[in-house]
Each structure stands twice: as C-alpha cells, then as structure tokens.
Amino acid sequence: MIQEEIGSALAVHGLILRGGLVFDRNDSAPVGPNGGVAKSVLLIGHGGAAMWPHFHRWLTGLAAIPGNPLDCWSKKVIGGIAAQAGARAVFPSDRPYLPFQQWAMRAEGLKPSPLGIVMHPRFGLWHAWRGALLFEHEISIHVPREPIHHCDLCDGKPCLNSCPVGAFSGMGYAVDDCVDHVNGTDGTVCLTRGCLARNACPVAAEHRYPADQQAFHMAAFLRARTRR
Ligand code: B12
Structure with a gap:
C-alpha cells in the first residue's frame, strides 16, 4: 500500500496522513511490525472536526465501551489500515x-503554542493525532518547508490570559x-464548551x-487524569 492509498483509506474516516520521519540514532525507535526496530513512522490525525461525524456515527447505537471510545475507534480504523499496509499501528x-508531539513537530515542521498544544498553520489548535504506522524500512518522506x-x-496572546x-x-x-x-x-463552562484558553486562540x-466534541474531549481528559 503506497502513501496515497493509505491517505485515501484514511479519508473515508475523516482522517489524514500527517507526514512522517525516518528515525535517527538519537531516537529510541519502537518495535516495528516484524519485531525489529522501526526505521520510519507515518503520523495519522485530523484537522478540525473532520473525523467527528464518522466517529459519532460509529458510536451511536453501540453498547457501552470500556475506556475511551475514541481510542477504541482509532484502533479499529487505523489498526485495519496498518494490517493492509504491513505496518505496526501505535496510538x-x-x-x-x-513522543507523538515531538515526532509530529519534526514531521510537519510545527512548534508548540504557549499552551503546550502544538500550533498548526491551517488548523490552529484544532487538530490532534490518532495513531501512527511504524515500518521496518525507510519510507520516502516529504519534508515540509518551515510553515x-x-x-x-x-501580540496579545489571549490564550495566556x-x-x-x-x-x-x-x-x-x-x-x-x-x-x-x-x-x-x-x-x-470549561467542561461543557471546552478549554477557555484553547478557545481564546484567534487562529483558525x-x-x-x-x-459536543469539546465536551467529549474534556470529559476524556478528566477521566485520564483520574486514572493516572
Ligand atoms: C499525558 C497527556 C496529557 C496530560 C498532561 C501531562 C502534562 N504534564 O502536561 C493531561 C491528561 C493533563 C492532558 C491533557 C490534555 N491533552 Co494531552 N496528552 C497526553 C499524552 C497522552 C502523553 C504525553 C506524554 O507524556 N508524551 C510522552 C513524552 C515523552 O512526549 P512529549 O512530546 O515530550 O510530551 C509532553 C507533552 O505532550 C506534555 N503534554 C501533554 N498534554 C499536554 C497538554 C497541554 C495543554 C500541555 C501544556 C502539555 C501537554 O506532557 C508531556 C511530558 O512533558 C499525549 C499523547 C502522546 N502520546 O504524546 C496527549 C496530547 C499531548 N494531549 C493532547 C491534548 C489535545 C490535550 C488536551 C487539550 C485535551 C482536551 N481537553 O481536548 C488536554 C489539556 C487540558 C485542557 N485544559 O484542555 C494532544 C495535543 C494535540 C496538539 N495539537 O498538540 C496529544 C498529542 C494527544 C493527541 N491525541 O493528539 N494530556
């Protein structure tokens, strides 16, 4: 499966390929699909709320799911594509x-916002990663110009105030x-409408x-914090 085919398979679910990288010797690269050390990784995520209707449709009508249903959906969708691509999926x-944020910053030339959430040139703070595909061979990677x-x-950095x-x-x-x-x-208000600092960002x-998506993520974040 070549990268365009992976991209098309992801698009059906509102997901996108978000660049990748070839690990260097400073990386402690995870294990790849055949048990050897991975040589490269492709990142998968979403920009804006594109995946939300797909996830929501899948969730509606399902019995209660233990853990975070978005993780469960991501594993189902990305796990299936990984199997076809001969990759190992990680989440x-x-x-x-x-270190998803560190990989992603290298893959897309991004930098963190003052909040710590990574800023995207098109999607602002409204994007995230849902998984990654690990390969034991080097893949050809398009390295972006610094966005x-x-x-x-x-100027005002309203996120900080x-x-x-x-x-x-x-x-x-x-x-x-x-x-x-x-x-x-x-x-x-934070719980039902989302983080006020993130929402104060004027970009994108x-x-x-x-x-409803913001409320879902806030509830998931509170649960994750409590489970720690
Ligand atoms: C643990 C964790 C948290 C912890 C915070 C830990 C901390 N000390 O700050 C908690 C549970 C509090 C958290 C919260 C949130 N998180 Co968080 N979190 C993670 C997670 C699972 C692991 C981070 C880690 O330790 N990585 C391993 C180390 C080695 O890599 P690193 O790149 O150096 O990681 C550092 C940063 O990721 C940082 N960090 C993690 N989350 C956050 C959130 C904020 C606001 C800040 C400032 C820093 C921060 O902590 C790490 C250690 O210093 C990552 C996913 C991942 N695997 O990276 C998501 C991740 C970083 N979180 C993410 C998000 C979106 C959030 C929330 C905004 C979720 C929400 N509500 O929508 C909230 C912030 C709360 C808010 N007010 O809205 C996204 C960031 C996307 C982006 N655009 O950058 C990630 C990448 C998950 C994803 N699926 O994409 N998170």
Whole structure:
C-alpha cells in the first residue's frame, strides 16, 4: 500500500496522513511490525472536526465501551489500515507514552503554542493525532518547508490570559489547578464548551471543534487524569 492509498483509506474516516520521519540514532525507535526496530513512522490525525461525524456515527447505537471510545475507534480504523499496509499501528494513549508531539513537530515542521498544544498553520489548535504506522524500512518522506508559526505573530496572546485559574503560564501547565477547577462547580463552562484558553486562540476559528466534541474531549481528559 503506497502513501496515497493509505491517505485515501484514511479519508473515508475523516482522517489524514500527517507526514512522517525516518528515525535517527538519537531516537529510541519502537518495535516495528516484524519485531525489529522501526526505521520510519507515518503520523495519522485530523484537522478540525473532520473525523467527528464518522466517529459519532460509529458510536451511536453501540453498547457501552470500556475506556475511551475514541481510542477504541482509532484502533479499529487505523489498526485495519496498518494490517493492509504491513505496518505496526501505535496510538497516543499507548503506555509507555510515545513522543507523538515531538515526532509530529519534526514531521510537519510545527512548534508548540504557549499552551503546550502544538500550533498548526491551517488548523490552529484544532487538530490532534490518532495513531501512527511504524515500518521496518525507510519510507520516502516529504519534508515540509518551515510553515508560518502563528504564535510568533500574535501580540496579545489571549490564550495566556483566559484560563480562570491561570493554569497556563511561562512556568508550564498547572494540571492539578486545571483539573480541580474543571471538576468544581465553577468549571461547568470549561467542561461543557471546552478549554477557555484553547478557545481564546484567534487562529483558525472556523476549525474549532463543535461543542459536543469539546465536551467529549474534556470529559476524556478528566477521566485520564483520574486514572493516572
Ligand atoms: C499525558 C497527556 C496529557 C496530560 C498532561 C501531562 C502534562 N504534564 O502536561 C493531561 C491528561 C493533563 C492532558 C491533557 C490534555 N491533552 Co494531552 N496528552 C497526553 C499524552 C497522552 C502523553 C504525553 C506524554 O507524556 N508524551 C510522552 C513524552 C515523552 O512526549 P512529549 O512530546 O515530550 O510530551 C509532553 C507533552 O505532550 C506534555 N503534554 C501533554 N498534554 C499536554 C497538554 C497541554 C495543554 C500541555 C501544556 C502539555 C501537554 O506532557 C508531556 C511530558 O512533558 C499525549 C499523547 C502522546 N502520546 O504524546 C496527549 C496530547 C499531548 N494531549 C493532547 C491534548 C489535545 C490535550 C488536551 C487539550 C485535551 C482536551 N481537553 O481536548 C488536554 C489539556 C487540558 C485542557 N485544559 O484542555 C494532544 C495535543 C494535540 C496538539 N495539537 O498538540 C496529544 C498529542 C494527544 C493527541 N491525541 O493528539 N494530556
């Protein structure tokens, strides 16, 4: 299966190929499909809410799913494509955590926003990764020219002034303050409409997730934090 075919298979589910990289000797590359060390990886994710209707349709009518249903859907869809492509699929929620953001920044030439979430030139903060395909051979990778980093051009940085408990600062992300707030009675807006800091970003507002998707991710994030 060549990369265009993988891209077409993903598009049916609202997913996209998000570049890739050939591991170098500074990487502790994971194991590939045949048990050897992987030589390369292709990243898979979504821009904006494109995958949401596909996931939602799949979820509707299913009995309760243990764990995060989005992880379950990602494993089903991407696992199937990996099998056809002769690759090993790995996922952002796999333990121990794989450095998805670091791989992705190299693959697409991206940089983090002040929130820590990686900024995308087209989708702003409204994108994520759902999996990756590992290969034991080198694949040909298109290396992007360094894209615009919107945060460099953003004067007011409203993302840093919009969290009700100041969880985002130059000191990093105060996860416990965020979780305590979102779990409390004053956190209803964050819980139902999504992170206020992320929503304050003026970039790519047209790709902002719909309210039900934002509420889904916030609930999943709280569950992940509690399970730790
Ligand atoms: C653990 C984790 C968390 C932890 C935070 C850990 C921390 N100390 O900051 C918790 C559960 C709190 C969390 C929260 C969120 N996360 Co998170 N998280 C992860 C996860 C599963 C592992 C990170 C890791 O340890 N990687 C391994 C190390 C070696 O790699 P690294 O690149 O150096 O990782 C560092 C960063 O990823 C950072 N980090 C992780 N999440 C977040 C979130 C924020 C806001 C910040 C500042 C930093 C941060 O912590 C790591 C260690 O320092 C990654 C997926 C992955 N496998 O990377 C998603 C991931 C980083 N999270 C993601 C997202 C979107 C979120 C949320 C915004 C989810 C939401 N609600 O929609 C929230 C933020 C809360 C909010 N206010 O909205 C996305 C980021 C997408 C992007 N565009 O960059 C990822 C890549 C998952 C994905 N499927 O794409 N997350």
